[in-house]
Amino acid sequence: MELPYVVVIILFCLGIYTIIMNKNLIKIVVGVNIVESSLILLLILISFKLGGTAPILDRKYELVVDPIPQALALTAIVIGGSFIAVMLALVIKIYKRYGTLNVDEIRKLRG
Amino acid sequence: MSRVHKIFRKFYKIGLVLFLAIFLLFIFDEIQNLDIKRYLSEHYISEGVQETGAINLVTSVLYDYRGFDTLGEATVILTAAATLSFMAPIKKVKMLGTEFTIIIYQTIIIIIPFLVVLGMNLIFFGHISPGGGFVGGVILAMIPILVTITYGITFSENKLKANHKSLLEGIGAIGFILLGLLGIFAGSNFLASGQANFGLGNPGELISAGLIPYLNLMIGIKVGAGLATIFNSLIKEG
Numbered sequence: 001m002e003l004p005y006v007v008v009i010i011l012f013c014l015g016i017y018t019i020i021m022n023k024n025l026i027k028i029v030v031g032v033n034i035v036e037s038s039l040i041l042l043l044i045l046i047s048f049k050l051g052g053t054a055p056i057l058d059r060k061y062e063l064v065v066d067p068i069p070q071a072l073a074l075t076a077i078v079i080g081g082s083f084i085a086v087m088l089a090l091v092i093k094i095y096k097r098y099g100t101l102n103v104d105e106i107r108k109l110r111g
Numbered sequence: 112m113s114r115v116h117k118i119f120r121k122f123y124k125i126g127l128v129l130f131l132a133i134f135l136l137f138i139f140d141e142i143q144n145l146d147i148k149r150y151l152s153e154h155y156i157s158e159g160v161q162e163t164g165a166i167n168l169v170t171s172v173l174y175d176y177r178g179f180d181t182l183g184e185a186t187v188i189l190t191a192a193a194t195l196s197f198m199a200p201i202k203k204v205k206m207l208g209t210e211f212t213i214i215i216y217q218t219i220i221i222i223i224p225f226l227v228v229l230g231m232n233l234i235f236f237g238h239i240s241p242g243g244g245f246v247g248g249v250i251l252a253m254i255p256i257l258v259t260i261t262y263g264i265t266f267s268e269n270k271l272k273a274n275h276k277s278l279l280e281g282i283g284a285i286g287f288i289l290l291g292l293l294g295i296f297a298g299s300n301f302l303a304s305g306q307a308n309f310g311l312g313n314p315g316e317l318i319s320a321g322l323i324p325y326l327n328l329m330i331g332i333k334v335g336a337g338l339a340t341i342f343n344s345l346i347k348e349g
Contacts, residue, residue, distance in 0.1 A: 005139045013132045020124050046142075055168035056241060057160055058315060066152040067159075067168035071177060074169070074245060078184050078334075082191035085341045089195050092348045 004045050011038035025091045025101045029084060036080040043073040163304065164311035164320035165238035173243070174326045178302030181326075182287060185333055189284055192337040195344035196277070211261060219261050226254050234331035238320045244327040248334025255339040264346055273343065276336045283333025290322055290329065 011034060018031030047069035055067040091101070098106050155168060155176070163171040173181050234247035255276075259267040294303035304322035312319030 002143065005143065006136075009132055009135045009139065012135065013128050016131060017125075017128045020127070021121075054241070055156070057156075057166050057168065058239075064156050064168075066149060067155055067172050068152055070169050071172040071180075074173065074243075075180060075184050078245060079187050081338075082187050082341075085345065086191050086194055089198050089345060089348060092345075093198060 004041070008038050008042045008045065011035075011041065023102045023104055025094065025103065028103075029087050029091065032087070033080070033084055036076065040073050040076055040080075043069040043076065160314050163323065164314050165323050166314055167238050167240065167243070170238045170243050170323060170327070171320075174323045175304050175321075178291065178304075178326070181330065182291070182302065185284060185287060185330060188334060188337040189280065192277075192280060192340040192344075195341050196273070199344035199347045215261055219257055222257070223254055226250060226257075230331070230335070234327055235317070235324065237327040238323045239315055239317070244330030245334055247327075248331040249338060251331065251335035252338035252342070256342050259343060259346060264343065267343065271339070273340065276340050276343075280333055280336040280340065283329045283331075283336065286329040287326060287333070290325055293322065 015031045015033075015035030015038060018034060019028050022028055022031065047066040049063055049065050052063040052065040053061045055064050055070070057064065094106065095101055100106065155172060159168050159171050160166060163175040165171040165175070230247045230250035232247075233242035233250060234244055237243035237247065255267060255271055258270065291302040293309075294306075295301055297303075297309065299306045304320070304326075309321035311321050314320070318324070
């Protein structure tokens with residue numbers, strides 16, 4: 001087991017821990033962000049080859065890293081940015097309506 | 112009783128996370144020891160430059176082999192920007208902020224032309240050097256964001272109206288689809304640029320790689336306008 005994979009596991013589990021342990025909505029959004037960055041790190045690790053160059057073939061290279069996971073990582077970054085923006089806007093709306101960010105209090109307000 | 116219950120719940124959650132960690136450890140151990148041959152990526156690396164005409168293989172995967180995927184991404188940004196624009200209040204909101212010194216106001220004016228050049232360079236050279244439409248679009252979106260932060264939301268909305276930004280975003284989205292339809296008229300599939308023989312040119316020149324530079328431009332316009340819209344809507348909420 002190489003060290004970078006352990007880092008991915010630690011980041012992923014920290015994100016999940018943040019999501020299920022915290023009551024504050026902003027902290028839950030931060031947890032989702034941590035999980036997403038761990039997945040991007042995993043995609044980069046899958047494409048990595050020791051001694052390979054970046055996939056820009058202006059000369060003849062012997063060893064080139066895998067371009068497909070890098071393209072998928074770009075997709076993940078774009079979609080992550082979009083949904084975090086939408087989540088933050090919804091959090092702002094919830095705070096304006098209920099005056100609190102605590103998940104338990106919002107649940108109690110339902111009556 | 113309630114306190115014991117709370118402590119039990121806490122340990123239960125920690126145990127769940129630890130269980131997940133051990134599960135992932137086993138899965139990654141399997142992934143590492145897999146002895147697979149990556150036929151697809153080897154094909155892209157050996158044949159990709161001849162088939163698409165783009166030197167940058169990430170761009171050729173993103174805009175030629177997986178063009179449909181990129182269309183989906185563009186739709187996600189469009190949806191996010193549209194949702195945030197719906198939620199943002201129409202009335203003018205006083206933005207939180209401070210008065211800066213004159214140094215910052217003057218420096219922003221000097222920085223903006225360089226940002227334009229950098230963003231356009233990243234967009235237009237996306238198929239022959241590192242970069243591409245998404246990165247260039249993000250750099251271009253930094254300009255309205257910087258103006259909004261320093262000069263305030265009112266000045267920014269006066270200079271670059273929200274309608275114009277959504278018009279630019281629409282041009283980007285519709286242009287991407289129209290360029291994709293060009294592949295059908297040439298007798299091939301939707302969003303085909305290498306297969307449809309659009310004069311691929313010499314790999315490494317600025318005008319080469321068929322439709323890829325134009326698709327890059329459309330995505331750059333779209334991402335820039337979309338991110339600027341998202342930022343201004345979030346600022347107006349607060």
